[in-house]
Amino acid sequence: MSTAAHRRFDLRGLVLPLVLLALAEAAMRISHTESDTLARPSDVARALWEALRDGTVLVASAQTLGAALGGLALGGGLGLLAGLWFGLSTRAERWSLLSVELLRPVPSVALIPIAMLVYGFGFRMEIAVVAFTCFWPMMLLTQAALRQVEPRLFEVARVLGLGITERVSKIVLPAAAPRVFVAFRLGVGIALVVAVTVEIAANPQGLGFGLMSAQQNLRPDLMFALLLWVGALGWALSAGLLLIERHLFRHTRAQGGNP
Amino acid sequence: MVAQPRANLTVVQPVNVQPVTAAPLIVFDRVVLDFGPLRIINELSFTMKRGEFVCVIGPSGCGKTTLLRLLTGLVKPTGGEVRHNGSPVNGPAHDVAIVFQDYAKALLPWRTVAGNVSLALEAAKVPKAERADRIHALLAKVGLAAHAHKYPGQLSGGMQQRLQIARCLAQEPAVLLMDEPFGALDAMTRQTLQDEMLQLVAGSGTTVLFITHDLEEAIYLGDTVLALRAGPGERSSLAQRFDVHLPRPRDQLSTREEPEFLHLRRLAFEHVKDTR
Numbered sequence A: 001m002s003t004a005a006h007r008r009f010d011l012r013g014l015v016l017p018l019v020l021l022a023l024a025e026a027a028m029r030i031s032h033t034e035s036d037t038l039a040r041p042s043d044v045a046r047a048l049w050e051a052l053r054d055g056t057v058l059v060a061s062a063q064t065l066g067a068a069l070g071g072l073a074l075g076g077g078l079g080l081l082a083g084l085w086f087g088l089s090t091r092a093e094r095w096s097l098l099s100v101e102l103l104r105p106v107p108s109v110a111l112i113p114i115a116m117l118v119y120g121f122g123f124r125m126e127i128a129v130v131a132f133t134c135f136w137p138m139m140l141l142t143q144a145a146l147r148q149v150e151p152r153l154f155e156v157a158r159v160l161g162l163g164i165t166e167r168v169s170k171i172v173l174p175a176a177a178p179r180v181f182v183a184f185r186l187g188v189g190i191a192l193v194v195a196v197t198v199e200i201a202a203n204p205q206g207l208g209f210g211l212m213s214a215q216q217n218l219r220p221d222l223m224f225a226l227l228l229w230v231g232a233l234g235w236a237l238s239a240g241l242l243l244i245e246r247h248l249f250r251h252t253r254a255q256g257g258n259p
Numbered sequence B: 001m002v003a004q005p006r007a008n009l010t011v012v013q014p015v016n017v018q019p020v021t022a023a024p025l026i027v028f029d030r031v032v033l034d035f036g037p038l039r040i041i042n043e044l045s046f047t048m049k050r051g052e053f054v055c056v057i058g059p060s061g062c063g064k065t066t067l068l069r070l071l072t073g074l075v076k077p078t079g080g081e082v083r084h085n086g087s088p089v090n091g092p093a094h095d096v097a098i099v100f101q102d103y104a105k106a107l108l109p110w111r112t113v114a115g116n117v118s119l120a121l122e123a124a125k126v127p128k129a130e131r132a133d134r135i136h137a138l139l140a141k142v143g144l145a146a147h148a149h150k151y152p153g154q155l156s157g158g159m160q161q162r163l164q165i166a167r168c169l170a171q172e173p174a175v176l177l178m179d180e181p182f183g184a185l186d187a188m189t190r191q192t193l194q195d196e197m198l199q200l201v202a203g204s205g206t207t208v209l210f211i212t213h214d215l216e217e218a219i220y221l222g223d224t225v226l227a228l229r230a231g232p233g234e235r236s237s238l239a240q241r242f243d244v245h246l247p248r249p250r251d252q253l254s255t256r257e258e259p260e261f262l263h264l265r266r267l268a269f270e271h272v273k274d275t276r
Helices: A003-007 A011-031 A041-053 A055-088 A090-103 A108-119 A123-147 A153-159 A162-203 A206-216 A220-248 A248-258 B064-072 B113-123 B127-141 B157-170 B188-203 B215-221 B259-275
Strands: B024-037 B038-049 B053-057 B079-086 B095-100 B176-178 B207-211 B224-228 B238-242
Touching: A011 A041, A041 A055, A041 A220, A055 A090, A055 A123, A055 A162, A055 A220, A090 A123, A108 A123, A108 A162, A108 B207, A123 A162, A123 B259, A153 A162, A153 B095, A153 B113, A162 A206, A162 A220, A162 B113, A206 A220, A206 B207, A220 A248, B024 B064, B024 B207, B038 B064, B038 B079, B038 B207, B038 B224, B038 B238, B053 B064, B053 B215, B064 B079, B064 B095, B064 B176, B064 B207, B095 B157, B113 B127, B113 B157, B127 B157, B157 B188, B188 B215, B215 B259
Parallel strands: B053 B207, B053 B224, B095 B176, B176 B207
Antiparallel strands: B024 B038, B024 B079, B224 B238
16 A cells, blocks of 8 residues: 555645646637536536535535435444344354345445335435445444454453453454544445435435536536536545544554554 | 583572472473464473573474463363463463563554553552552663653663563563564664563563463573474473573673683584584
């Protein structure tokens, strides 16, 4: 892992996109493009600025993020508990295996009609679909994290005479925490994708719906502006979580590098 | 078959808090252990006195590590009995501590140096108010007092192993089991740790069972060296027993030049060569 490259933002990476944007801008100005599907980069920037100024994009972002994080909290939280349970008890894992294998492959988007039927439009149906999607990776990755706890640590715990609750709270959970956090970070990304998808497909709120209405109102500039905004939002979330992860588990990582 | 002590060498017993009493602390009584169809240990009998330092050598796969696990109760013998203080070993006992070779895996990377020692005190239900002082004293013993707030990942290999030893000492063990504890360290660090460890156990009168593949290390440290054989078949796992009558405290230079040391070293090397 090239941690140095991650930590330091390399400005050279900006050259290519900026050159491409400048070329697109120049080409469209020279050819006088008037299109329902394309927009000049300068128009996109103006549309984004206006959407930010009148607050519509901020309200939509709050709706999307609210639903995404609400769904993640619900589904990810339950997934975490289920993962801990199945990870600690082989019996629970055996009994649940078939159900997990049957339910997990259901595409989350396929649940939109059912969620709509049950909850109608609004936050609740979006949260339900996001929660269902986030449940599985969180559960499976938590289970895997528990399996990967260094076996030597269990021996240490036994020789020291730690009880079962102390073994879980002082050895298993802290040892699994870094991997569980990675699962959470992945979950945030998944939650955002699914929330926007639900909004595009059905739910009349948030950034996904904004994208759809911009397209239907023949506003490619606003559409691209929102696309840019969603991308930036996702990038900022994942970068922020990565920073938190680095800070929380810096000692665990250092030890991982040792033979 | 036992190396006879030279008459001119005086036997100096280690300075013990508890005197070396006649009643054995640890008894291996015709212990047999099978892994599936494979016989790892056969008819192994030996005793350890209180305060005795016993080293175990032997080729890999001869059940050296298994011997330790039998004493911690992590593994149960197929036949025979392991007794500690007269009663059979059934499970981990609070006064039996084990130092693992892979210190990096045996330490909790998310806890500081002090936190790792604290784990043993927490397990022993030591009240929180007493812990800080005891942690400080233990870390001072192994020379880590200045590093209490560092994390294991920030320490060198030798320091990590010292930390593991401090955590084991926190259990105030009557028996200290060491599984090739210095095998992964460089020669200089190994010698330093050997002497520090000898001082620590001599000061507390701890009984030690020390596994190593280094014959010279075994002779340098031990009162007794047991040589095990791999694939014992019908024979006993205990191939040979050497009694070491070298004066204590031992010294890395002069002890290793003693005729007794060289004599034992020759015997041990010849034994290994013959059994290969």
